[in-house]
Amino acid sequence: MKQAGALVSIALDTYAEEIAPKLHDAKRYAGAMVANALGIAKRRLNHPDPGDVLVESLGADSLKALAGALRAGKISSASHRDLADKLLVYLEAELAITNPKFLERRKGQTP
Amino acid sequence: MAHATRPRTLDPDNLGALQDWLCSALSADALIIEKAELLGGGAIGENWRLDVKVTGGPHEGSRSWALRTDAASRMAMSHDRANEYFCLKAAHDAGACVPEPIAVSRDTALIGAPFAVVGLLAGEAQGRKLVRDPLIGQNGDALGERLGAELAKIHSVRPPGQELDFLGIPETSPALVLVAQMRTNLDSISEPRPALEHILAWLEANAPAKGHVVLCHGDFRTGNFMADAGKLTGILDWEFCHWGDPHLDVGWFCARCWRFGADAREAGGIASREAFYRGYNGQSDTPLDADQIPYWEILGAARWAVVALLQGERHITGGEPSIELLLTGLMAPEMEHEALQGIMALEA
Numbered sequence: 052m053k054q055a056g057a058l059v060s061i062a063l064d065t066y067a068e069e070i071a072p073k074l075h076d077a078k079r080y081a082g083a084m085v086a087n088a089l090g091i092a093k094r095r096l097n098h099p100d101p102g103d104v105l106v107e108s109l110g111a112d113s114l115k116a117l118a119g120a121l122r123a124g125k126i127s128s129a130s131h132r133d134l135a136d137k138l139l140v141y142l143e144a145e146l147a148i149t150n151p152k153f154l155e156r157r158k159g160q161t162p
Numbered sequence: 163m164a165h166a167t168r169p170r171t172l173d174p175d176n177l178g179a180l181q182d183w184l185c186s187a188l189s190a191d192a193l194i195i196e197k198a199e200l201l202g203g204g205a206i207g208e209n210w211r212l213d214v215k216v217t218g219g220p221h222e223g224s225r226s227w228a229l230r231t232d233a234a235s236r237m238a239m240s241h242d243r244a245n246e247y248f249c250l251k252a253a254h255d256a257g258a259c260v261p262e263p264i265a266v267s268r269d270t271a272l273i274g275a276p277f278a279v280v281g282l283l284a285g286e287a288q289g290r291k292l293v294r295d296p297l298i299g300q301n302g303d304a305l306g307e308r309l310g311a312e313l314a315k316i317h318s319v320r321p322p323g324q325e326l327d328f329l330g331i332p333e334t335s336p337a338l339v340l341v342a343q344m345r346t347n348l349d350s351i352s353e354p355r356p357a358l359e360h361i362l363a364w365l366e367a368n369a370p371a372k373g374h375v376v377l378c379h380g381d382f383r384t385g386n387f388m389a390d391a392g393k394l395t396g397i398l399d400w401e402f403c404h405w406g407d408p409h410l411d412v413g414w415f416c417a418r419c420w421r422f423g424a425d426a427r428e429a430g431g432i433a434s435r436e437a438f439y440r441g442y443n444g445q446s447d448t449p450l451d452a453d454q455i456p457y458w459e460i461l462g463a464a465r466w467a468v469v470a471l472l473q474g475e476r477h478i479t480g481g482e483p484s485i486e487l488l489l490t491g492l493m494a495p496e497m498e499h500e501a502l503q504g505i506m507a508l509e510a
Contacts (some may be wrong), residue, residue: 078381084485089316091492118354121363137504138357142502143496153496156423 056096063089096147101144108137164199172210172231172273174198179366181273184214184279187265191218201228211282231277240401241328244268247278248325249403252377259308259443261396285390287398292384293424293431297392306433308394309387310441313415316397317408317446319377322363326377329405336406337369337461344468351471352478357498361464364505370407370454378406383420384430412450413440413458419466419497467497 063083074082102114107133109126111117114124146154172180177195185193197213203469210229216222217485230243241249247266254260262281292298298305321331332339339361348355348362380402388395414420415438420433429438443449474491476482 058173079484084489087489088485113354114356115354118356118359121359124363127240129365134360135502135509138360138508139499139502142495142499146499149492149495153499157499 056093059089059093059096063093091149094151098144098148101148104144105137105141109134136153166195172198172200172229183269183272183275184265185266187267188216188221190221191215193217200230200260211258212279221264223306226277226282228261228282229277229279231273232275241270242276243278243401243405244276245328246400246403247280249377249400250278252319252323253316253379253397253400256315256319258352259394259396260400261311261398262484263388266444281396282451283388283390283396283398284430285388285395287388289383289385289420289422289431292389293422295389295392298389298432301392302427302432303434303437305389305394306427306429306437307441307444309415309430309433310438311445312394312397312441313321313382313411313465314442314445315450316382317376317411319379321375321405323356323377323385327401332372332375335369335372336375336410337365337457340406340410340465341366345463347468349473355467355494355498357495357502358464358467361460361498361501361505363460365457365464365485367470368377368457370409370457373407374448375405376408378404378408378411380404380406380411382411382415383417384415384422384432385420408446408448409450409458411462411475412438413455414462414465416455417459417462417466418500419463456504456508460508461500463497463501463504467494467501470494470497 063086066082071082071086088145106112106114106117109117109131111120111126117126126134131137143154170315174197177198181195184190184195194215195212196215197211199211201209201211208231211230212229214225214227220231232242240246244266247263250260251263254263259381261283264279264281266276266278268276286292286295296350319326321329323329344358344362348358379397379400381399382397386399387397415430416428416435418425421427424431427433428435439450439452470490470493473487474489474494477484477488477491
């Protein structure tokens with residue numbers, strides 16, 4: 052994992068410094084997607100798995116079991132008063148990996 | 163990336179069969195396709211511009227049309243181009259501002275896939291550009307009001323429709339039908355989605371009863387209409403059309419995820435809600451129930467999350483490698499977050 056993190060990190064830096072500035076217009080969108088994908092991978096490697104944290108906080112066996120229990124109504128806001136809060140924490144941990152700017156924009160906005 | 167490797171359905175150097183068919187279908191004496199050019203399009207469809215010279219018949223003259231055909235793969239929940247055409251035609255017949263329906267064929271022998279030919283519209287459709295257009299910035303309420311009125315015209319189409327018999331009429335609450343569909347869709351996704359399961363359980367528990375059922379566009383939002391100099395030129399992309407609750411399209415249009423960052427203009431990032439609702443209610447025989455719309459915005463966010471996941475799945479298990487599709491799938495937590503916050507605000 053440590054090696055994977057280092058590889059993704061240096062690939063991202065090299066891309067940003069040496070390749071992205073030389074892309075012509077037609078390839079800038081693809082280039083932006085590559086940088087975005089590498090950024091997500093880098094953050095994924097450096098963050099604890101938000102799913103593991105959620106599973107533990109709700110006492111489930113796995114994310115799949117948790118999703119099944121939610122669909123079956125075995126876990127609900129009635130049985131877990133703070134369910135929505137915990138799911139929000141989980142989603143915000145996911146967003147800190149997939150799109151940190153999304154959370155920055157949301158700060159201070161009403162739902 | 164995916165677009166570079168996807169096989170094209172139309173060969174610009176081999177248009178004879180399409181030309182002959184169009185000539186016959188349009189009752190023309192002669193028809194020549196002078197140019198066929200691939201246009202940019204979404205991840206689902208493939209669009210071609212056809213410059214055509216028609217002699218005789220109702221379409222006589224030099225015409226520019228758009229030929230829409232299915233891409234190499236499409237989502238199961240979207241119509242093929244032929245069915246999409248009949249939805250557009252029903253809206254056109256109801257007086258809505260849509261591309262002119264020209265011709266449709268389900269014959270896969272002609273170009274390899276069903277296709278539809280419609281009028282080509284002028285203007286810009288990209289949401290990010292439209293919400294930043296200074297003309298719309300100054301007078302977005304006029305465009306929003308017009309869009310509200312156009313949506314009401316689409317919703318004036320009611321079941322049954324002879325050419326729309328492929329659309330199932332919901333027997334129960336349309337919201338419950340959509341929740342069931344989304345659960346089925348989720349079952350085809352590789353990764354479990356606990357937040358979406360919670361959101362769907364809430365949507366199920368709070369579903370509005372079945373009211374009047376109308377022709378819903380199904381993807382009525384900024385990005386799916388064309389505007390030129392700040393004025394509407396036509397409503398596009400009819401592949402998610404269905405019989406449903408009219409508030410679905412209203413909630414979808416107003417959902418934050420379709421404002422492209424222009425959050426203060428709550429109707430599609432271009433207008434106030436008041437202007438959009440005013441346009442709708444001025445045209446419709448059934449006024450909107452504003453109290454229902456927050457529910458449909460939450461449903462809209464959940465639906466977009468599911469669609470994003472399905473797009474990502476096309477890369478993960480669908481045999482269609484594409485960085486764009488994969489990144490689209492990773493947008494799902496944004497919509498889950500919107501929906502969950504919406505629920506928490508209503509429950510507070």
